[in-house]
Amino acid sequence: MDWDQFYVPYQQTVTELKVKLRGLRNQYEKDGKNSPIEFVTGRVKSQASIEEKIVRRHLDEARLSLDLQDIAGVRIMTKYVEEIYTVVELLRGRTDFQILEERDYVMNAKPSGYRSYHMVIEYPVQMYSGEKKVLAEIQVRTVAMNVWATIEHDLRYKHGDELPKQIAEQLTVLADRNFEWDQRVSEIRAAE
Amino acid sequence: MDWDQFYVPYQQTVTELKVKLRGLRNQYEKDGKNSPIEFVTGRVKSQASIEEKIVRRHLDEARLSLDLQDIAGVRIMTKYVEEIYTVVELLRGRTDFQILEERDYVMNAKPSGYRSYHMVIEYPVQMYSGEKKVLAEIQVRTVAMNVWATIEHDLRYKHGDELPKQIAEQLTVLADRNFEWDQRVSEIRAAE
Amino acid sequence: MDWDQFYVPYQQTVTELKVKLRGLRNQYEKDGKNSPIEFVTGRVKSQASIEEKIVRRHLDEARLSLDLQDIAGVRIMTKYVEEIYTVVELLRGRTDFQILEERDYVMNAKPSGYRSYHMVIEYPVQMYSGEKKVLAEIQVRTVAMNVWATIEHDLRYKHGDELPKQIAEQLTVLADRNFEWDQRVSEIRAAE
Amino acid sequence: MDWDQFYVPYQQTVTELKVKLRGLRNQYEKDGKNSPIEFVTGRVKSQASIEEKIVRRHLDEARLSLDLQDIAGVRIMTKYVEEIYTVVELLRGRTDFQILEERDYVMNAKPSGYRSYHMVIEYPVQMYSGEKKVLAEIQVRTVAMNVWATIEHDLRYKHGDELPKQIAEQLTVLADRNFEWDQRVSEIRAAE
Numbered sequence: 001m002d003w004d005q006f007y008v009p010y011q012q013t014v015t016e017l018k019v020k021l022r023g024l025r026n027q028y029e030k031d032g033k034n035s036p037i038e039f040v041t042g043r044v045k046s047q048a049s050i051e052e053k054i055v056r057r058h059l060d061e062a063r064l065s066l067d068l069q070d071i072a073g074v075r076i077m078t079k080y081v082e083e084i085y086t087v088v089e090l091l092r093g094r095t096d097f098q099i100l101e102e103r104d105y106v107m108n109a110k111p112s113g114y115r116s117y118h119m120v121i122e123y124p125v126q127m128y129s130g131e132k133k134v135l136a137e138i139q140v141r142t143v144a145m146n147v148w149a150t151i152e153h154d155l156r157y158k159h160g161d162e163l164p165k166q167i168a169e170q171l172t173v174l175a176d177r178n179f180e181w182d183q184r185v186s187e188i189r190a191a192e
Numbered sequence: 193m194d195w196d197q198f199y200v201p202y203q204q205t206v207t208e209l210k211v212k213l214r215g216l217r218n219q220y221e222k223d224g225k226n227s228p229i230e231f232v233t234g235r236v237k238s239q240a241s242i243e244e245k246i247v248r249r250h251l252d253e254a255r256l257s258l259d260l261q262d263i264a265g266v267r268i269m270t271k272y273v274e275e276i277y278t279v280v281e282l283l284r285g286r287t288d289f290q291i292l293e294e295r296d297y298v299m300n301a302k303p304s305g306y307r308s309y310h311m312v313i314e315y316p317v318q319m320y321s322g323e324k325k326v327l328a329e330i331q332v333r334t335v336a337m338n339v340w341a342t343i344e345h346d347l348r349y350k351h352g353d354e355l356p357k358q359i360a361e362q363l364t365v366l367a368d369r370n371f372e373w374d375q376r377v378s379e380i381r382a383a384e
Numbered sequence: 385m386d387w388d389q390f391y392v393p394y395q396q397t398v399t400e401l402k403v404k405l406r407g408l409r410n411q412y413e414k415d416g417k418n419s420p421i422e423f424v425t426g427r428v429k430s431q432a433s434i435e436e437k438i439v440r441r442h443l444d445e446a447r448l449s450l451d452l453q454d455i456a457g458v459r460i461m462t463k464y465v466e467e468i469y470t471v472v473e474l475l476r477g478r479t480d481f482q483i484l485e486e487r488d489y490v491m492n493a494k495p496s497g498y499r500s501y502h503m504v505i506e507y508p509v510q511m512y513s514g515e516k517k518v519l520a521e522i523q524v525r526t527v528a529m530n531v532w533a534t535i536e537h538d539l540r541y542k543h544g545d546e547l548p549k550q551i552a553e554q555l556t557v558l559a560d561r562n563f564e565w566d567q568r569v570s571e572i573r574a575a576e
Numbered sequence: 577m578d579w580d581q582f583y584v585p586y587q588q589t590v591t592e593l594k595v596k597l598r599g600l601r602n603q604y605e606k607d608g609k610n611s612p613i614e615f616v617t618g619r620v621k622s623q624a625s626i627e628e629k630i631v632r633r634h635l636d637e638a639r640l641s642l643d644l645q646d647i648a649g650v651r652i653m654t655k656y657v658e659e660i661y662t663v664v665e666l667l668r669g670r671t672d673f674q675i676l677e678e679r680d681y682v683m684n685a686k687p688s689g690y691r692s693y694h695m696v697i698e699y700p701v702q703m704y705s706g707e708k709k710v711l712a713e714i715q716v717r718t719v720a721m722n723v724w725a726t727i728e729h730d731l732r733y734k735h736g737d738e739l740p741k742q743i744a745e746q747l748t749v750l751a752d753r754n755f756e757w758d759q760r761v762s763e764i765r766a767a768e
Binding site: 034038151154171178188 | 418422463527528530531534535538539551554555558561562565568569572573575
């Protein structure tokens with residue numbers, strides 16, 4: 001498999017979505033309005049990570065673009081929990097991609113404590129040979145949720161992707177405290 | 193008029209088109225193919241230049257986005273004359289914008305000697321308030337044509353946008369020589 | 385005062401420092417090592433903010449580049465508290481700027497609850513007329529400290545730069561909880 | 577050999593030099609002055625190209641950073657021939673790198689017809705382990721010289737790096753015509 005070629009449409013999707021979503025933040029600022037988008041990051045799934053999933057989930061290489069929905073991934077960070085839903089509405093209103101699936105892990109955290117709003121979209125990339133529809137995952141979360149996810153990902157990575165039970169439990173506690181913190185912030189903001 | 197706000201959709205259009213067209217070059221390279229796109233530049237028309245056109249052509253500020261088709265401008269440079277048409281075909285095949293108008297100043301140079309292929313397109317930008325259709329001009333030319341246009345623009349600018357007749361004539365001669373040069377290059381390339 | 389001209393060396397300083405510090409993160413990754421630098425942001429102080437300081441602190445416009453040390457500002461975010469000091473050591477070892485001042489607001493939080501490590505540096509920018517020494521402020525903090533600072537800044541901005549006492553107090557409580565959270569994370573990490 | 581690691585200081589050098597030299601252009605513009613720098617590009621020498629040189633010139637891998645002076649390469653394009661020397665003076669006045677060597681292929685073209693001003697510099701990059709001095713090549717040329725070099729490089733590449741004698745001769749003729757063209761432009765500009 002030629003990975004360089006394989007990544008072209010995914011990398012292009014990530015680059016275009018980043019430029020588009022960062023542009024929104026800029027538009028809010030120029031209009032003198034508060035932007036619900038604090039910052040945007042993006043990445044393509046690493047080759048090692050894709051190969052690991054092929055083995056673990058018995059995936060067919062020829063069907064990768066259908067079976068892996070997060071090869072292209074974009075993350076939108078908001079300051080406040082309630083802004084996550086403003087961003088979700090914003091994404092629903094766009095005409096440049098189609099939303100295939102939505103999952104609310106903000107209000108329904110994963111057992112690990114992880115919170116984020118997930119969307120799988122189908123984004124049309126213009127290749128020189130014509131349009132190609134690419135699956136991409138958009139995650140929307142507060143900056144605080146993003147801090148927890150960053151730490152959890154780092155500790156998990158150091159333990160070879162499998163966290164010892166005790167650490168996992170401690171991280172779940174920290175995730176919960178983090179969310180309480182986020183809710184306190186929203187209360188302070190609302191009380192103004 | 194709030195120029196900062198005015199420019200938002202145009203600047204966004206230019207940024208998106210640059211990222212998209214540069215992505216094509218990358219795709220050719222990753223496929224081990226020669227890219228007809230050598231490099232891509234973009235700019236929004238300066239405020240001074242727009243204001244000058246409003247005065248000279250008696251434009252209505254409220255109709256600027258309709259009457260000025262090149263507020264957003266993108267330029268694609270090719271190595272060879274024949275590649276200009278490869279790029280034109282490529283642009284015609286895209287589904288992310290609509291072509292409104294095409295003018296071939298490559299084979300039919302302007303009296304000044306200027307050569308380029310011009311397209312006016314309608315590009316949909318996603319604003320937070322919804323989709324907005326933006327007019328943009330795409331110019332396709334060889335790197336050599338671009339050199340002449342750069343020089344001509346610089347000398348014209350120094351003379352307050354109006355070239356003395358003698359200089360204009362000399363530049364037309366240089367444009368013609370430039371095109372002969374481009375054609376010699378194409379012959380050498382074809383003879384291989 | 386021509387602000388466009390005024391900002392040139394500061395903007396250039398920020399751009400260069402961002403590129404340099406982000407390069408370090410890349411170097412760690414290519415060496416297969418954990419990077420103490422999670423991400424880097426930068427900004428020049430807004431014109432409104434400079435003008436406000438001129439009035440409030442009776443500054444002399446001609447001495448702005450000496451009296452305001454944070455016109456150019458760069459921020460380095462780490463995952464863990466202890467990494468802040470790794471980054472500080474890294475900055476001390478560089479030969480491309482000189483450190484004029486250091487303040488540890490990490491271990492000695494400001495009364496508001498604010499935590500960060502501050503450095504004032506003198507960075508030499510190459511202008512076309514020669515070298516110009518520019519003051520810049522580098523802030524080093526964890527991603528969690530950065531979340532609090534982002535929220536605090538946003539709420540303060542909405543109250544016209546002056547937070548009502550009650551909100552300020554609540555934010556101080558949240559800052560303390562945030563730091564406890566950061567310390568718990570470090571404990572979990574150390575216990576591995 | 578770990579190429580990813582090998583490239584880090586060279587890629588960093590190219591990135592920093594591009595940002596610094598493009599900043600100069602910006603400075604001229606903000607000062608309302610004509611910039612002698614039209615645009616700046618940069619690249620690191622490809623792995624294939626380095627490996628080919630190792631074989632052909634019997635280089636020692638351990639001495640690559642000393643024996644290959646153009647692993648990091650930056651190109652500055654000017655509009656006019658005389659501006660090449662303005663840029664050379666500008667580079668000589670900088671304090672952020674040291675010039676080791678200069679070669680004027682502008683006034684003394686290579687037998688192929690190639691024209692450019694070459695400089696070898698020693699640029700200090702800040703690695704996390706300390707400062708590292710990196711050799712880099714800066715080429716200064718007009719936009720027209722750059723067009724010829726682009727075409728010549730492309731045709732040479734298609735012939736496996738070795739141009740048939742007849743094509744080489746035709747390209748030399750085109751290089752000479754190109755330089756006459758550049759000189760005519762300078763005469764017109766000087767006559768204003």
